[in-house]
Amino acid sequence: MRVLVFGQTGQVARELARRMPLSVSAEFIGRGQADLADPAACAAAIAACDADVVINAAAWTAVDKAETEEAAARVVNGDAPGAMARACAVRGLPFLHISTDYVFDGTGDQPFGVDHPVAPLGAYGRTKLAGEQAVQAAGGVHLILRTSWVVSAHGSNFVKTMLRLGAERDSLNVVADQIGGPTPAADIADALYVMAAGLRAGKPGGVQHFAGAPDCSWADFARAIMARAGLACAVHDIPSSAYPTPAKRPLNSRLDCSGLAAYGIAWPEWRNGLDKILQELAV
Secondary structure, three states: OEEEEEOOOOHHHHHHHHOOOOOOEEEEEOOOOOOOOOHHHHHHHHHHOOOOEEEEOOOOOOOOHHHOOHHHHHHHHHHHHHHHHHHHHHHOOOEEEEEEHHHOOOOOOOOEOOOOOOOOOOHHHHHHHHHHHHHHHOOOOEEEEEEOOEEOOOOOOHHHHHHHHHHHOOEEEEEOOOEEOOEEHHHHHHHHHHHHHHHHOOOOOEEEEOOOEOOEEHHHHHHHHHHHHOOOOEEEEEOHHHOOOOOOOOOEOOEOOHHHHHHOOOOOEHHHHHHHHHHHOOO
């Protein structure tokens, strides 16, 4: 299976490169070849490729910055995926696109199903929802994979931030009223390859959810990081109201991932993924 991947340096893109199955050959496109700020360039790359399937692992992920630069974020998160999906539809190529729990309003205490009404709280969620809608409107074979709380040994993420702060301080205040599933990027990459093969074999596409289990708060996740890394830093629970950010975060990021069974994929246990991240970082 030949795969064209948009993204090179992001957490998921790097894991897609590292975890490529023997049956897969992949080409990774960075900004220098097709910047998502130029949707036409993305479509042209697909028109010229010899891939069997296309994965979009690139996005505008600066949640707070999107509040003041929503138009720019919408081009990257909305217009570009739509252009990719239309180019794939023309060529009959399955298209896989990563989305987010931020398309929901974060209310309640139950996992969001794939058909739950969407209602983004802020600009980032609105731009990601625009991307979902554009991909669906393209009419081709597609799979939109919503995920949450992505972590890895690469880039900037919660695990690396907690390790840095935990080594510097005796205690930390961490939000405890936001609940979700930490999701190792390595598990997302593995799932994408399985789903890509499944789409080519005729399995259903549409929208799927993929998040780590069990659900926990950011504070609980932080405590697990400290304990597994052997750091003595104490974690104190605080409400979201005590840690204001430009973009409002959803309190409920739980995702119902039962649809993964159709692909033979199990919900990933984030503690196992965390241990592997810590080993890679030599903590």
